[in-house]
Amino acid sequence: MQRRKFLKYSSLAGGGLFANSFLAGWMLSNTSCKKDHHRGLMSKPVWIKETDFGQALQLPAEVGSQTSLTAQTTSMNLNQSTKEVLGYQANQMLGPTIRVQKGDQVNIVVHNQLAEVTNIHWHGLKIPAEMDGHPVQLIQPKQQFNYRFNVQQRVGLCWYHPHPHHLTAKQITKGLAGLFIVNDAEESSLQLPAGKYELPIVIQDKRFQADSISYNPSASEMMSGFLGDTICVNGVVGATHSIDSKFYRLRIVNASTARIYNIALSDGAQFYLIGNDGGLLQSTISLKEILLAPGERIDLLIDFSKYALNSEVFLVSNQFDGGDAQGKQAFKLLKFIVKNKVQESFTVPTTLSNLMLPSAASQKNRVFDISNAMEHHGYPMNTGMPMKHRINGKLFDLDRVDEVVNANSLETWVFDNSKGDELHPMHIHGVFFVPLKREGGRNKLIESEKGWKDTILVNPGEKVSVLVPFENLKGKFVFHCHNLEHEDDGMMLQYQLI
Numbered sequence: 001m002q003r004r005k006f007l008k009y010s011s012l013a014g015g016g017l018f019a020n021s022f023l024a025g026w027m028l029s030n031t032s033c034k035k036d037h038h039r040g041l042m043s044k045p046v047w048i049k050e051t052d053f054g055q056a057l058q059l060p061a062e063v064g065s066q067t068s069l070t071a072q073t074t075s076m077n078l079n080q081s082t083k084e085v086l087g088y089q090a091n092q093m094l095g096p097t098i099r100v101q102k103g104d105q106v107n108i109v110v111h112n113q114l115a116e117v118t119n120i121h122w123h124g125l126k127i128p129a130e131m132d133g134h135p136v137q138l139i140q141p142k143q144q145f146n147y148r149f150n151v152q153q154r155v156g157l158c159w160y161h162p163h164p165h166h167l168t169a170k171q172i173t174k175g176l177a178g179l180f181i182v183n184d185a186e187e188s189s190l191q192l193p194a195g196k197y198e199l200p201i202v203i204q205d206k207r208f209q210a211d212s213i214s215y216n217p218s219a220s221e222m223m224s225g226f227l228g229d230t231i232c233v234n235g236v237v238g239a240t241h242s243i244d245s246k247f248y249r250l251r252i253v254n255a256s257t258a259r260i261y262n263i264a265l266s267d268g269a270q271f272y273l274i275g276n277d278g279g280l281l282q283s284t285i286s287l288k289e290i291l292l293a294p295g296e297r298i299d300l301l302i303d304f305s306k307y308a309l310n311s312e313v314f315l316v317s318n319q320f321d322g323g324d325a326q327g328k329q330a331f332k333l334l335k336f337i338v339k340n341k342v343q344e345s346f347t348v349p350t351t352l353s354n355l356m357l358p359s360a361a362s363q364k365n366r367v368f369d370i371s372n373a374m375e376h377h378g379y380p381m382n383t384g385m386p387m388k389h390r391i392n393g394k395l396f397d398l399d400r401v402d403e404v405v406n407a408n409s410l411e412t413w414v415f416d417n418s419k420g421d422e423l424h425p426m427h428i429h430g431v432f433f434v435p436l437k438r439e440g441g442r443n444k445l446i447e448s449e450k451g452w453k454d455t456i457l458v459n460p461g462e463k464v465s466v467l468v469p470f471e472n473l474k475g476k477f478v479f480h481c482h483n484l485e486h487e488d489d490g491m492m493l494q495y496q497l498i
């Protein structure tokens with residue numbers, strides 16, 4: 001058994017995209033490593049550098065259901081110099097916000113002007129497998145693909161990003177990502193802040209070279225995640241936004257590869273959580289901070305009406321205990337300045353949405369070991385074997401279906417990290433699930449985990465159970481860790497709905 005695994009590693013190391021340097025780097029970093037340094041190897045905090053918040057926040061352009069996107073290498077002014085970035089349009093990172101109504105037929109042509117393969121996964125959209133941006137469906141350089149699907153799901157903030165295996169993290173970090181908003185009638189009846197009072201916020205942490213964004217994780221960063229040292233909001237470093245003294249709706253996506261944020265306001269003020277990955281919550285929850293892992297979304301209402309003219313308040317990330325190197329530092333994300341004192345009559349609704357949670361009993365239980373504990377796979381720290389991230393001991397294999405699931409069935413999926421020492425935001429394509437419980441670690445679900453989710457954070461020592469209604473989207477979908485270094489490293493499996 002051990003020998004077979006060894007052969008598999010060797011062949012991967014020869015053929016993988018970064019596997020050679022990964023292996024070499026890992027062996028170097030491992031020479032001084034004793035068994036009990038397991039945790040130490042994975043846990044180097046990367047500190048966020050303070051910037052002056054002097055750049056205007058950019059808001060992505062909005063487009064509708066019929067559009068085209070061109071993945072391209074382009075350049076823009078970023079962090080005080082002109083840098084090469086990737087974008088879905090010229091001269092900027094990120095793509096436009098696509099806004100549709102429930103029921104819309106979407107038709108988006110994606111052109112690949114990169115020198116390598118790409119594709120688009122519509123994270124949070126329940127659409128047929130052939131349109132989902134599965135890592136096998138690639139757009140070759142100079143080619144295009146026409147994504148067509150019907151949006152038949154409730155309100156929510158989804159997002160889109162590339163999903164070619166081994167290239168996902170790099171392409172997203174260099175700028176390929178955008179938002180996809182679904183509106184519906186239930187939401188309109190709430191009359192939430194809209195127009196300039198609804199702010200899309202894409203948070204990423206980056207490292208820069210003079211003329212580009214760097215993405216070159218070391219072997220130990222493949223384990224812990226590649227943490228940037230500079231915060232970028234909507235593609236702007238040091239972003240400031242001038243606001244009216246009104247309620248604002250902030251729709252936030254964590255598009256970082258590995259960094260988790262504990263979102264709060266700098267003055268500790270209370271804010272209102274109204275939505276998560278799966279759209280509006282049942283009812284409003286008031287809070288002072290909320291965790292946001294890679295891939296997750298939150299929908300917040302912030303009351304700026306109580307601030308005086310010229311007050312400054314920051315959206316920040318507070319310290320938190322995640323059980324590894326993350327959360328050790330508090331830092332600022334985005335600055336707001338009240339530039340206009342106006343009347344505000346908006347009141348926060350208490351009841352938001354009918355979630356229509358499943359009421360039937362779960363028909364099947366599947367447990368996924370996401371611990372990646374070396375010892376449990378027969379490779380203690382001193383054997384010189386690479387530390388690949390696995391689910392149930394397996395690495396991603398395009399040619400293997402790992403789980404066969406019946407259409408229209410209701411299952412319980414359990415992500416078990418009880419023996420692990422890394423954070424894993426687990427994401428399932430093609431579905432929304434309902435978090436049931438978290439055992440070990442924090443021992444409870446957090447406020448943003450009430451209702452529908454597609455990504456859920458499983459800390460070291462935790463076991464999280466979710467209820468998954470599979471509908472009728474027959475075909476192959478992936479599920480994976482949304483720490484993108486882990487995902488590219490192979491922490492992804494496939495299920496087939498039959």
Ligand code: C2O
Nearest residue numbers: 121123163295427
């Ligand atoms: Cu946003 Cu497969 O992920």
Ligand code: CU
Nearest residue numbers: 122123124429
């Ligand atoms: Cu997804």
Ligand code: CU
Nearest residue numbers: 424481483486
């Ligand atoms: Cu992970």
